[in-house]
Amino acid sequence: QDTIKIGYSGPLSGGAALYGKSVLNGMQMAAAEINAAPVEIGGKRYKVEIVALDDKYNPSETGINLQRLVQQHQTAAVLVPHSGGVFAAQATNEKLKVLLLAYTSLPAATERGNKLTVRIPPDFTTYIAPFIKASMSKYGKNVALAQADHDYAKAWSAAFKPAWEAAGGKVVADNPMSYNKAADFYSGVSRVIQAKPDVLFIGGASEPTALVAKQARELGFKGAFIVLDQAKLDEMAKITGGYNTLEGAVGVMPMSGDDRPDAVAFTTRYRKLNEGKDPSSEVALNYTAVHATIAAMKLAGTVSDAIAIRAQMDQAFRKLPGQYNPASVEGLDAKGGSIVNAIVASVENGKLKGQLLRSNAAGQ
Amino acid sequence: MELFLQQVLNGLTLGGVYCLVALGLTLVYGILHVPNFAHGAFYMAGAYAAFFLIERLGFNYWLAMAGAAVAVALLSVLAERLVFHPLRNAPYLHHMIASIGILLFLESGAQALWGADFHRMATPYSQILSFGDVTLPAQRLLIIVAAFVLVLLLQLFLKKTITGATIVAMAQNRDGAALVGIDANRVAMLTFAIAGVLAAMAAVLYAPINLVYSSMGHLVITKAFVIIVLGGMGSVPGAIASGLIIGFAESFGAFYISTDYKDIIAFVLLVAILSLRPEGLFRKGAY
Amino acid sequence: MLTLDKVSLSYGSFQALHGVDIHADEGELVVLLGANGAGKSSIFHAMSGLRRASGGSIRFGGRELVGRKPSQIVEDGLVHCPEGRKLFPGMSVLKNLTLGGYVHRRDSKGSQRLLDEVFALFPILHEKKDCPAGSLSGGQQQMVAIGRALMGRPKALLLDEPSLGLAPLVVKQMFEIIARINKAGTTVLLAEQNAYAALNIASRAYVIEQGRIVLEGSREELLGNEQVRKAYIGA
């Protein structure tokens, strides 16, 4: 019995380790499930192994790890969960003939024409319109921006601002903050509150995002929050001590609140394996990505030809049995980005309410 | 006006925490004569210790703070015994590298023990006080009051007690201190213990309005460095004054200038001041 | 009262003392003569515990000192006034002197009395008592160092080159003061390069070369010794 190795290069130590580990967790869960009944590809039986290397969020280390994964471990696919690492890996992945599973929502990851890249999370811009719709009508037209200042949050706000204005709203304050580094958000939050917004646009890692929301409330803010998708509402609620503080918040439905049967089944499975912890969307999407990659290998009949595997990825996602697709990935777009029908969640009366992004789209 | 007052309160909160961390750092600097990068890790350890005591063992907040103070004092003393004491005659570069070694160890140790997650520490003081339009969560008031009481106690201890004087004496001449009968090892340990206690208390005071995670010490320690350099290395009053200066600069800077560039403010301030006054703001005087 | 028996001391691979035997009786003033690097300071370091002797024994008033901590040795009554003074430069003169009485901190009255005596001995220190010790001149700092040592109420006082870098007038006063301290009952061990002045107030002396005692004798014997005159006293 041979081994299919799938590589991982991401942060496993340092400040971003938590994130890196969630990603890895999802991948390993998928591998364990696959290994329960060995796969057959091209007449041979295989088991799957995830080879994880730490790159400390450092792009040059990602470059080294990629080489190591391909050459020492013969991995046909490598998953990288941060944009810097993805861009660094794209300098060599085509030459190395390795499939790059890019877990970054930045459209640039697929827009530069790399032929062996698959972008796992969906394009965030699809969330913008429903978020605006959900909050503007109920709370008002004045928004203040107080999101994080890293690349993803910047891209988000750059797309969000014109959309809000196009919908007839007004941006009354624009004040990004360093969510990972700041010792205190009080001054920054009071600065945006001073502009008397109806809606506050926030988001970065879940926990600091929750702090920002909490401090806004402490400073007397009564309006709604638009939460960019990096922050998970369920994780935020743990920090704020329940959903009451987050009343009026709009964001992506966390896995734990997704009531579609496949998602519920996945969440239950995950909780069982992880001492009752809830899975995040990182877990679910990367879990799906590993299943899809193996499925694509089956379709292509090869475990090593990255080009052939890449060609089958779209099909693989489409045909993936629901139990392996808790994040509802519907396929890939022309450039290799995933298409997902997510649920938009809003907090109403201290409870999460969900609505499908495209209500007419059929689930699996 | 309310907004101005609000920033004053924010500045006091930040400045108070910075002061506590910087004071420990400046005391240890007196003994080691080198910047101890591991001090930020002690701060982090203090938060984790209290978190553990509250969440797992069900201690109340104040007991947990005391427990954390003891735990970090021990940790700090251990670092002195095992690492800095053997290095006492080495050049300062070696201390810096060794302290980075301790930092890496403690941070990854915390991560291995408690995972990389963000944790939240509960506080019994979650009510929000308001004075007119100025709001102040009780915990923030607690920080301000506690920080200033601690600073005052420390200052009295150093100035008025003979044990305090031994710390200052050790800082100025280790051999000289030994020759008048001061037990150099004991004072070194005492100093590290005090620094540890201050760091732990700062962390436990501050953690409830922030998060507990393994790299939480980074920014605080960098700021603390700025503060002790501004205050004149090893000077206690200097550290207090510049702790407040940085606290206010950040709070007002973030509000009136830009949040985006808030973190730069402390550094730019230092660069500007040292360019004009290379010896820092407060020259060391006689005790 | 104070006996060194075959004391050795090494700095890393370099052995500075090779089996040194020295003794001093109560009330004696014993001088150690020797060239630079002969090992005078090393002997003192071994006695005061700043460096641990690698061999031999040091007994003081019936107690073995090797292995005791410097602070304990001060409590035993053996006080070392080091070469290079080792003051607390940023602290005031007064604080320096006060800390000299650290081991007797419980007896503040006694310390206060002693402080007055020190100021009587060195009036200039009284004038400068609030200045940082580091801002004093060399001679004044030496006075602070001796004063600080006296505050430790020594039964035996180790003085390492107290005349180093001092003006002749001050040197002369310094030796007078040392003689006075000795007369008052304190045993004194004095390491000096200024052999003539030192021998003049001494009861006995040792000559050290390359970490070994090569000569021992009374004041008269050494003052009369041709070789000693040539090497340590000059014309």
Add this chain to the structure above:
Amino acid sequence: MNAKIGWSALLALGLAFPFIAGNDYHLTVMSTAYIYAIATVGLNLITGYTGQFNLAHSGFMAVGAYTVGILTVDYQVPFWIAFALSGVVAAGIGFFVGLVSLRLKTHFFSIFTMCVGYIMFLLIEKWDSLTHGTGGIVGIPAPESVFGLDFSEPRTQYYLVLLFLALSMWIMHRIVNSLLGRTFVAIRNGDDLAQALGINLMRNKLLAFMLSVFFAGLAGGLYAGYVRFLGPELASVEHTFDMTMYMLIGGIGTMAGPLLGAISMPWLTQQLQFLQDYRFVVFGPLLVALVIFLPHGIVGTWMARRKRKAAQQVTAPPVRLAANKGVRRA
């Protein structure tokens, strides 16, 4: 003479490495190590030889890298021209930073430069219009072919980096062993004495500083052409810590030490990958132990021993005054 043979052997080993190395992964690790070695050798000039510990070094490496990144991506300047500028721009900024910071001494200088490094990092992160901010610079071209050598191939890349490392070592060797190097060392030994010997402190410190960051900038330029993506974290002080560690482990203030440290440590950390979470739990104490038990580094310890031996062979130990003839022994 001995040294010459040693260095030639080392160079030969470097040249042969691609044939010994099993695969491109080894080449990648080695090439990256070489790039950091160039920067480390620069840091050693200001820290090891001149005695000023600069904590903004990685900031200057980032300056060099961003010079290449910005010029090639935003202004379509050919790599080689941009690369030539990388060291120059770093040294130019170094001039102004040095002018202010070098008035400070010991830790004041270190902490000041740490702040300068932090400012550099934050500027790179915030100044979107110039540096692309947190998103980083994507799509930096590989160095254009020269004489038909394709520099997107790992092996040619390796030789390119090796060439620059060898050049750097050679120039550094010349500097250190010349009157100029002795001038720097005199400053390290003490400002006052150096000045009394007629050495213009500011001018020489500034020169050492600029030279040092020139190497950092050059290393950054190579980094840009090698990794081909740049993010602000390149400037973070952790990288300076890494380089300091390399320097210290090999032996600060020696020629071979920092090189040895910079080349060997990345291999060690690669080997420690299997420890995952516990990597730094092991690595931290290892670092502490090294500093305590081998304070002069590997090369430093070895050299001190050798020098002492050589010096002892030249002259017999000194004869000291012996006045004990005919005198009663104690």
Add this chain to the structure above:
Amino acid sequence: MLELTSVTKRFGGLTAVNGISVGFERGTINAIIGPNGAGKTTFFNLISGAMPLSEGRIVIDGRDVTGLRADQMARIGVGRTFQSTTLFDNASVLDNLIVGHRLRTRSNLLDVVFGTRRLRDEEAACRRKAREALDFVGLAHIEARLAGDISQEERKRVAFALALATDPTLLLLDEPAGGVNPEETVGLADLIRKMKRSGLTICLIEHKMDMIMNLADKILVLNYGEKIAEGTPAEVRANPVVIEAYLGSDHAHS
């Protein structure tokens, strides 16, 4: 050759050197004595440019050099030694000395990178100069020893050699015989005389009166930063003010 006019140095409230005017002749040995804290070292720091003057004027060979930095003064020909000299312990004695002549060379970074003729010549000159200086102080035989291994007296001589390698015309020696035994002190005094014979002007601070009285052509006595006497050893020794403030009665009789 050296003319000082009301030279003054204040540290905050303290006037360490107060309005001293004095002249030193070429080729003489001049001693500066005075009680501790009289301002002798500060006086040297002022002449050598290590500290800026608060007031006054310094003229060397007719040239006004007030306000020049220490390195500029060294170029003009003012060499000095310190009360204690740090040498690079891990290098040989000769290596320590080579940099002494650096101020007389002009080769720069470009010379270093291209290995020019000028650099090689100058390095050879520095080496020659270092050997010469070492020979002058009588230590030619220890040039290859590690500086960390030599004796205290040898260190003092190496410090002299270092100052001599700068090609000074005026040499300031701060307590050259401090911590050196009487026999070796005689040797150092001989060396200082030899320097004078070779044409140097020498100023030294010293507390060893026997040495000073035999050596100096002129003595300047400072007390509390002020000049209290100036003259030949015999004059100074007989001066009641000096006896009162500094010498005491022991050295007063001739």
